[in-house]
Amino acid sequence: MAQLYSLTSQRDISSPPKKPSSSLFPSVVEASKDLSTSLTNAATVGELPTSTVNGQGEATLGVKKRVVIVGAGISGLRAASVLQRNGVEVIVIEGRGRIGGRIHTTHTDQGARDMGAAWMHETSQNNLVKLIPRLGIEYYYDDGMAIYYTEHGRAGAQFKAKKVADEFADYCEWFYDTHPDEPDRDVAGFVDEFVRKHQLITKDERAWAPQAVKEVELWIGTSVEQASAKHLSYFITERNLYMKGGYDSIVDWTAKSLQSNPDTIRLGHTVENIVWSEDGSMTNVVECRLKDCTAANFTADAVICTIPLGALRHELVSFNPPLPNDIQTGLTRFSYGALGKIFFEFTDVFWSKDNDQFIYYPSPPELEDGEEVYSSSAGSGSSTTHDNILNYATVTINLWIMTGSKELCVQIAEPLTQRIEAMTNKKDLYKFFEPLFKLYRTEPYKALPSLVNIEKTNWTQDPLAGFGSYSADKVGDEPSLLLEALDAHRDSRLQFAGEHCTEVANGCVHGAFATGEKAARNLLRAFGMEMDGGDEVSLF
Numbered sequence: 001m002a003q004l005y006s007l008t009s010q011r012d013i014s015s016p017p018k019k020p021s022s023s024l025f026p027s028v029v030e031a032s033k034d035l036s037t038s039l040t041n042a043a044t045v046g047e048l049p050t051s052t053v054n055g056q057g058e059a060t061l062g063v064k065k066r067v068v069i070v071g072a073g074i075s076g077l078r079a080a081s082v083l084q085r086n087g088v089e090v091i092v093i094e095g096r097g098r099i100g101g102r103i104h105t106t107h108t109d110q111g112a113r114d115m116g117a118a119w120m121h122e123t124s125q126n127n128l129v130k131l132i133p134r135l136g137i138e139y140y141y142d143d144g145m146a147i148y149y150t151e152h153g154r155a156g157a158q159f160k161a162k163k164v165a166d167e168f169a170d171y172c173e174w175f176y177d178t179h180p181d182e183p184d185r186d187v188a189g190f191v192d193e194f195v196r197k198h199q200l201i202t203k204d205e206r207a208w209a210p211q212a213v214k215e216v217e218l219w220i221g222t223s224v225e226q227a228s229a230k231h232l233s234y235f236i237t238e239r240n241l242y243m244k245g246g247y248d249s250i251v252d253w254t255a256k257s258l259q260s261n262p263d264t265i266r267l268g269h270t271v272e273n274i275v276w277s278e279d280g281s282m283t284n285v286v287e288c289r290l291k292d293c294t295a296a297n298f299t300a301d302a303v304i305c306t307i308p309l310g311a312l313r314h315e316l317v318s319f320n321p322p323l324p325n326d327i328q329t330g331l332t333r334f335s336y337g338a339l340g341k342i343f344f345e346f347t348d349v350f351w352s353k354d355n356d357q358f359i360y361y362p363s364p365p366e367l368e369d370g371e372e373v374y375s376s377s378a379g380s381g382s383s384t385t386h387d388n389i390l391n392y393a394t395v396t397i398n399l400w401i402m403t404g405s406k407e408l409c410v411q412i413a414e415p416l417t418q419r420i421e422a423m424t425n426k427k428d429l430y431k432f433f434e435p436l437f438k439l440y441r442t443e444p445y446k447a448l449p450s451l452v453n454i455e456k457t458n459w460t461q462d463p464l465a466g467f468g469s470y471s472a473d474k475v476g477d478e479p480s481l482l483l484e485a486l487d488a489h490r491d492s493r494l495q496f497a498g499e500h501c502t503e504v505a506n507g508c509v510h511g512a513f514a515t516g517e518k519a520a521r522n523l524l525r526a527f528g529m530e531m532d533g534g535d536e537v538s539l540f
């Protein structure tokens with residue numbers, strides 16, 4: 001798969017798209033033919049245009065517009081269903097053999113495992129929550145009291161490092177609100193300075209608060225050493241809702257209207273190149289490669305590209321002509337993170353049955369004077385001299401409480417995600433994580449029960465996921481540049497959608513969903529078509 005992509009990104013698309021002649025129909029075929037000859041065995045789909053292209057973006061009476069949507073993730077599916085409902089012919093091109101993209105539920109006899117999105121975030125503002133009662137989805141707000149651990153065991157009620165970390169996050173937001181011209185810096189460095197200057201915290205809190213800040217890594221998917229302090233997304237008050245049966249029910253609902261025609265969603269088609277025009281004066285062509293290496297082209301009045309930010313940044317799809325400068329600049333100033341998950345199934349539940357999450361903070365480095373920061377009652381010495389999971393912040397989900405399965409899901413962030421996702425030996429994998437499970441035992445004198453099964457994510461190995469999980473603000477990023485650029489091109493026949501195309505709910509399913517709807521609406525407006533009033537989950 002990676003090889004296919006590297007070939008793609010180097011391919012020279014030498015023939016520029018043709019301007020239509022005064023007779024529009026022939027020009028559409030011409031453009032398709034020219035492009036199909038540039039690919040061996042290319043089958044051009046849509047040679048009979050469903051609409052005329054008049055260069056003005058006006059709808060032509062009685063002729064259906066066609067839009068090709070690249071990607072059958074939540075944003076692409078939503079875009080397609082909104083367009084279809086409003087009378088547009090849609091074709092969704094998807095590289096995988098399944099729909100859903102970064103929503104991927106696997107089902108075992110123990111229950112559902114969400115390898116990608118698992119929670120509905122910001123539940124007070126998230127319109128998708130309306131689907132929970134409507135579809136009768138079983139849910140659980142897993143925001144009960146978490147247990148905090150260090151390598152020395154369970155932290156007590158007076159462990160205030162987390163509070164100091166929250167205070168730092170407040171300070172960070174205030175600082176950049178009031179000093180917008182101050183240079184960005186990494187979160188790790190900024191929190192170190194914060195605790196050093198803080199005169200009212202204890203020595204232990206000064207040492208542990210920067211460790212507690214690392215909990216944010218499991219939200220943003222990247223390390224505090226890389227994360228931007230200026231754009232730190234820190235979630236303190238919102239509620240999160242977990243769907244016990246898996247997130248795929250939301251994907252299925254979104255895709256339902258598209259599945260009545262089996263030709264609407266084309267699975268196993270990897271898009272390599274998009275020939276596009278901003279103003280509709282030329283036909284758009286989406287060029288794909290199938291698993292058996294044959295090629296297929298799809299012509300359209302417009303294209304919505306929903307491939308992940310990581311894929312755009314790696315230039316895994318080429319654009320002809322190249323993307324406008326403002327969009328290209330925006331792409332370079334918005335980074336991509338890598339949250340990973342590993343599911344461990346055991347023969348028995350050995351952890352607390354009362355708590356939703358177990359949060360682990362790695363030990364701080366020694367203080368400058370070499371003094372040990374935290375004296376261990378366990379007296380086992382520092383585990384952090386060993387190469388294991390205890391050197392990293394983790395958030396572990398208690399699946400037993402959610403689904404009754406004897407499973408824990410450990411969440412990790414980059415750069416550890418890349419390393420773990422590349423591991424193939426399950427024995428080595430378990431050995432790496434085992435010290436964490438030993439800590440979580442409610443009866444520490446007992447041996448751990450047998451491991452039944454391990455399943456891990458592989459987003460960082462996957463070009464269709466852009467080699468990561470979702471967008472992340474790293475030092476020096478300015479995500480508003482991309483969003484402003486997309487807005488400046490809101491009438492373009494090449495639209496972008498996906499979790500990276502929004503400031504609100506960025507990185508989340510409901511954010512991605514809304515961008516699909518927005519891109520569809522932009523096109524309907526550009527086509528001069530009436531829009532319906534939306535449905536119950538519309539954000540407009």
Ligand SMILES: Cc1cc2nc3c(=O)[nH]c(=O)nc-3n(C[C@H](O)[C@H](O)[C@H](O)COP(=O)(O)OP(=O)(O)OC[C@H]3O[C@@H](n4cnc5c(N)ncnc54)[C@H](O)[C@@H]3O)c2cc1C
Nearest residue numbers: 071073074075095101102117118119271469498499508509
């Ligand atoms: C581990 C993990 C945990 C997460 N947890 C949560 C959570 O709890 N809550 C939450 O709200 N969000 C979460 N997210 C984020 C959420 O999953 C995404 O924001 C959302 O699903 C993105 O949808 P999308 O449509 O933008 O992109 P995608 O779902 O990635 O859809 C893009 C589609 O394009 C396809 N594609 C890519 N390249 C090509 C190509 N060249 N040709 C054809 N098709 C292509 C892909 O296969 C994919 O199907 C998580 C993500 C991950 C990875």
